[in-house]
Amino acid sequence: MATTASTAARMSLASVTLEVADPEAAHRFYAAFGVDAYVRLRASEGHSTGFRGFTLGLTVSGPATVDGFFGAAVEAGATVLKPAARSLWGYGGVVRAPDGTIWKIATSAKKDTGPDTREIDELVLLLGVEAVKATRQFYVERGLTVTKSFGGKYTEFAAGTSCPVKLALYKRSALAKDLGVPADGTGSHRIALGSTAGTFTDPDGFVWEAAEQPASSPH
Template sequence: MATTTSTAAPVSLASVTLEVADLEAARRFYGAFGVDTYIRLRASEAHSTGFRGFTLGLTVSNPATVDGFFTAAVDAGATVLKPAAKSLWGYGGALQAPDGTIWKIATSAKKDTGPATREIDEVVLLLGVEDVKATKQFYVGRGLTVAKSFGGKYAEFAADQSSPVKLALYKHRALAKDLGVPADGTGSHRIVLGSTADSFTDPDGFAWEAAAPAAPTPS
């Protein structure tokens, strides 16, 4: 694992792979949920308990679209962690896929200005980390550019045009609290980040590997 940055090529997030116990079941779920083009899946029996330390978030246009994605996910087998509801920042909630991955679906709009769609404005991979400032500097050293930063609480990196997912950092315990789950967890994160450069592991144990080309979609 490379952890130095002096000679490493700049890295960016090329793909997100979820490690699942039942590959075919996961494919069916994510196809029905409508996010299968944003992630990759890999069969794995890696041990994992409790909170895996990350969430994937969908930003959409209006509350009706949030509800549409929630309904599709629940009908396909997801468990609701936080029902979609209005808040100070908009409307949204959180659910857990059958493979254990937690998804948050939200919009900044509090009222519908149009019909529900199946369009996704943005997908964000939010890593729960112990020290946001230190992990942010680790990634800056790897060549990522900070787009937003709020002290030691949150950091967001500029998205690569070729990547369908944006990377951001949040305090581990604050993320768990926001999702409505206990913060404790052991074992594998059950996620692998595709790197445009070399393979490495970040300070919180999230693994990056050189990204393979995307597999062709079956016709």
């Protein structure tokens, strides 16, 4: 799709829609998890196998809050992919929601300085891509602003005003390794991104649709 300067200036991430087999069950899970305000849900019979190529990440203030969200997710039916534990970069863990979406919950703090706040400092949609530099350029040409960039390994874009979720890019194989899953996967990504600049598909097959297009959700 050709992108004009005026279109690029308006481009931002306006919404994140998860395509699930059972929206009502998914809504119950995300409400119990505590993230239902951040994502839309809609019914889809799209088929996927293996890694879907993305993760949603919660950044929180400390280990107690990581444990709070992690425990809520598991109690609501999530599968543990990586138990919450200390690492070189902080403290965190990874779960897979019943609908198949992978969530990483983490903090840069290794020790608690307070109780579980149940507050989310930042939510990042991390797309696993084959060529970070090329995909970064694709999005820059559509008006997104780079706020962090580490060569061909990682890129983060500025958040839009209408969506609390920040978009970032990571090498697909590295992302899968970080999540503790095989990098292989086929079929639908089971995610649709709302765009203020219309409909298009990025180099890795992630579909963006017009933001005004309604997402069917039970809430």
